[in-house]
Amino acid sequence: MVVNDAVRAAEPRAAGKPARVVGGEGHDVRKAVFPAAGLGTRMLPATKAMPKEMLNVVDRPLIQYGVEEAVASGLSQIILVTAAGKSAMEDHFDTPAALVRLLQKKGDTKTLAAMHAIDTMAQVAAVRQREAHGLGHAVLMARPLVGDEPFCVFLPDDIIDNPEDACMAQLLRVYERYRCPVIAVERAPREDVSKYGILAVQQVEPRLYRVEDMVEKPSVAEAPSDLAIMGRYVLTPDVFDALDRTPPGAGGKIQLTDALRLLLETTPIYAYEYVGRRYDCGSKLGYLQATVELALQRPDLAHDFRGALEDALRRA
Ligand code: G1P
Numbered sequence: 001m002v003v004n005d006a007v008r009a010a011e012p013r014a015a016g017k018p019a020r021v022v023g024g025e026g027h028d029v030r031k032a033v034f035p036a037a038g039l040g041t042r043m044l045p046a047t048k049a050m051p052k053e054m055l056n057v058v059d060r061p062l063i064q065y066g067v068e069e070a071v072a073s074g075l076s077q078i079i080l081v082t083a084a085g086k087s088a089m090e091d092h093f094d095t096p097a098a099l100v101r102l103l104q105k106k107g108d109t110k111t112l113a114a115m116h117a118i119d120t121m122a123q124v125a126a127v128r129q130r131e132a133h134g135l136g137h138a139v140l141m142a143r144p145l146v147g148d149e150p151f152c153v154f155l156p157d158d159i160i161d162n163p164e165d166a167c168m169a170q171l172l173r174v175y176e177r178y179r180c181p182v183i184a185v186e187r188a189p190r191e192d193v194s195k196y197g198i199l200a201v202q203q204v205e206p207r208l209y210r211v212e213d214m215v216e217k218p219s220v221a222e223a224p225s226d227l228a229i230m231g232r233y234v235l236t237p238d239v240f241d242a243l244d245r246t247p248p249g250a251g252g253k254i255q256l257t258d259a260l261r262l263l264l265e266t267t268p269i270y271a272y273e274y275v276g277r278r279y280d281c282g283s284k285l286g287y288l289q290a291t292v293e294l295a296l297q298r299p300d301l302a303h304d305f306r307g308a309l310e311d312a313l314r315r316a
Contacts, residue, residue, distance in 0.1 A: 027172045029234065030077050031151040032070040032122075035138035036063065037083035037129035042282050051086040052282065053156045058295050062281050063089055064118070066154040071121050073168035075152060079145045080126040081138045093124040134253025139235075140243040148237045150175070153256070155231025157282035159290050160184070160274065163297075167232050167274045174208060174272050175234040181260065183211070184232035185271045186278060193223040197257035199271055200224035211269040216250040216257035227271065229257065230278055239263055 040052030047055070053063040067078055080089055095115045103112040129141045139153060152168055160167040167184060174182045188196055197216045201209035213224060233256070242259040249255040260269060277293070280286035295305045 027074060027176050029150050029152060029172060029175065030075060031079060031146055031149065032067075032075045032077065032168075033079045033081065033139060033142040033146065033151055033153045034063065034066060034156050035081045035129075035135055035153070036086065036089060036156050037081050037132065037138055039132065040282070043284065043287070049085075051082075051088055053086075054088050054092065055281070055287065057159065057281065057287070057290050058298065058301070061089075061092060062159070063092065063156050065159045066156045067093070067122060067124075069160065069166045069168055070152065070154060072166040073152070073172055075168070076122050078122045078124045079142050079151075080124065081129050081141050082126050083129055083132075087126075090124065090126050093119050093122075095119045132253075134248070134251070134255055136243050136246055136254035136256040136259050139256055139259075140240060140254070143240045146237065146240075150179075150234065150236050153231075153233040153235060157280060158231035159279045159281055159294075160230065160232065160276045161279070161294065161297075162274075162276035165275065167276045168234075170274050170276075171232055171234050171272055174270055178268065178270055179236075180267060181236055181239065181263065181269045182234040183260070183269065183271045184230045184274050185209070185227045186230050186273065187226050188228035190220060190223075190226055193218060193220055193226060193228065196228035196230075197255075198223045198225060199227045199229065201227060201271055204270070207273040207275075209271040209273075211260075211264060211271050213264070214257050214261050216255045227273070229271075230274075232274070236267070238267065 036051065036053045038052065040047035043052050043055065054061040057065065070078060078093070082089055099115065100112065103115070125145055127141050127145055129138045154168070171182045171184055183199070185199060194217050197214055198218050199209070199211050200213040201211055203209050209227070215222065215224065239259055242262040243254065245262060246254050246259040249258040263269065279290035279293070281290050292309070295301050
């Protein structure tokens with residue numbers, strides 16, 4: 001189901017200058033798709049009325065970490081795949097004129113500049129996924145806005161932290177070499193393989209693999225390896241035809257992993273074991289780890305927060 005009539009492209013914003021492009025300079029990929037239509041049941045009740053992608057980590061919502069990684073990787077067009085009740089995400093990348101006027105009146109140029117930095121960091125557009133038919137279906141909803149060009153997919157639940165070399169920039173360097181889809185992978189503990197898409201691979205060089213097969217959420221016995229798909233992909237537009245042909249799979253949903261498996265029949269696909277620390281912010285534990293560890297990295301917070309943590313641990 002293509003929802004052209006539901007496409008609400010945000011007004012083109014002043015071309016946002018990425019603050020710092022780390023390592024993704026040589027590619028011609030511009031677009032980043034963020035499937036963000038899920039209900040966030042693992043984080044209830046926090047997500048009862050608020051999109052899980054708007055949960056705060058330190059001082060910014062989860063979705064902003066992904067968008068900052070996209071910008072740091074040289075991408076300039078953000079496509080949010082959202083659902084009813086989740087428009088707070090679009091609002092976050094826009095600044096209401098009334099707020100601008102208020103801050104101007106107060107002469108608060110510092111806050112004004114900080115707000116402006118968010119809504120000019122990239123051009124943001126949104127498209128709706130009306131039914132929860134799965135990750136593959138969500139990506140397919142972005143087709144009218146992606147068109148016939150390569151694009152990246154970010155699953156916003158996953159923060160992948162590498163301040164020196166953004167995870168997507170690492171994947172894009174592999175894409176530049178092979179011009180084929182590239183999937184981010186990490187080794188998962190054996191008992192956790194059924195949470196992920198798992199790959200069968202042949203190693204090409206350190207950290208780089210040619211994908212031979214893939215299976216979404218296998219049992220421990222069925223898993224072909226412990227190499228798990230994490231929430232970053234560089235994809236080519238032929239994935240949309242594959243998604244069109246993909247029947248419902250694990251959980252009765254249209255799975256991106258199944259579409260990539262179909263694509264594998266005609267296109268080589270690579271997997272890259274990125275360098276970075278991943279936090280699964282869709283789970284309570286992962287969310288708390290992200291909050292603590294990212295706060296400890298912040299020069300403005302680290303010293304006092306470390307003291308507060310040590311104090312809390314002594315008293316616990
Ligand atoms: C999705 C993908 C899965 C991947 C995982 C990473 O699953 O379908 O292949 O391993 O993200 O977080 P989900 O967590 O949405 O069920």
